[in-house]
Amino acid sequence: MNFEIQILGSGSAIPTKDRSLTAQIITAYKEPYLIDCGEGTQLQMRRFDVKFSKIKHIFISHLHGDHFFGLFGLISTYNLLGRKSTLNIYAHKELEDMLLCENSPLKIDELVFDIKFHHLSDEEKIIYENNNLIVKSFPLNHRIKTCGFLFQQKVRQPNIIKEKITEFNLSIQQILDLKAGKDIEIDNKLFPNNELTNSPPAPKSYAYCSDTAYFENIIPIIQNTDLLFHEATFSEKDAMNAEKTGHSTASDAANIAQKANVKQLLIGHFSTRYPNLNYLLKEAQNIFPNTILTEDGLVIEIS
Numbered sequence: 001m002n003f004e005i006q007i008l009g010s011g012s013a014i015p016t017k018d019r020s021l022t023a024q025i026i027t028a029y030k031e032p033y034l035i036d037c038g039e040g041t042q043l044q045m046r047r048f049d050v051k052f053s054k055i056k057h058i059f060i061s062h063l064h065g066d067h068f069f070g071l072f073g074l075i076s077t078y079n080l081l082g083r084k085s086t087l088n089i090y091a092h093k094e095l096e097d098m099l100l101c102e103n104s105p106l107k108i109d110e111l112v113f114d115i116k117f118h119h120l121s122d123e124e125k126i127i128y129e130n131n132n133l134i135v136k137s138f139p140l141n142h143r144i145k146t147c148g149f150l151f152q153q154k155v156r157q158p159n160i161i162k163e164k165i166t167e168f169n170l171s172i173q174q175i176l177d178l179k180a181g182k183d184i185e186i187d188n189k190l191f192p193n194n195e196l197t198n199s200p201p202a203p204k205s206y207a208y209c210s211d212t213a214y215f216e217n218i219i220p221i222i223q224n225t226d227l228l229f230h231e232a233t234f235s236e237k238d239a240m241n242a243e244k245t246g247h248s249t250a251s252d253a254a255n256i257a258q259k260a261n262v263k264q265l266l267i268g269h270f271s272t273r274y275p276n277l278n279y280l281l282k283e284a285q286n287i288f289p290n291t292i293l294t295e296d297g298l299v300i301e302i303s
């Protein structure tokens, strides 16, 4: 499957010349989805050649400025470019209130396109679904209401072995039954499904967890994901700051990855206090070796 993550911003709180604020593009089956939209996101999309007019769904984890201030500029640009398609925004209700209020810098009624708001809740739930993909939101543990997002490929139908279609002269109904995973009868003999089909590739998944303190409640939700993004704002030596601000250390992120048995861990949302992030990388790798650092522009294919 075409399932790709592109990091547009990997820093936290304050943008620097090397690290923009949080935003990621998930591309699944050629559809781009935007998660979070820190200040400068539209410039990062220009810089990394993201076709941002194709984005129909934006997911905002929480309403701290470094995760959504870029939304105002992006919506304004869409308006100036004469966007026609509806923009779906998945966020806590307060974002809709903010955008629709009398003093909003955006006059929503005057936009040339529609915005549809979908409210996030405190429970794990499916917030978007199409033929190929399911997106779930789930609560994290931060200073304000915050959600993580899980992108999961749907289980695909088994592939029928071509030669078997001609060998047994399979009918359309038999083909449909095989695709539905059923065993079928041919000339009064029962054939198990796996004798006539190849199993589809295992469904892929991506979990996004930012911002959050160490929070074991998420482990069953993100269990066995192929790629986990988990914030690692601090190093363990600054664990007191992490606790005070509702953030995680690199060790926290690695412990979650290990307990959830994910395949790969991507850490990010780094505090600007660390000039050398290899220190955070080593800290995480001591617990969970298959860890990598985010950097602006990084593309990871989940294959």
Ligand SMILES: [Zn+2]
Pocket: 062, 064, 142, 211
């Ligand atoms: Zn935050």
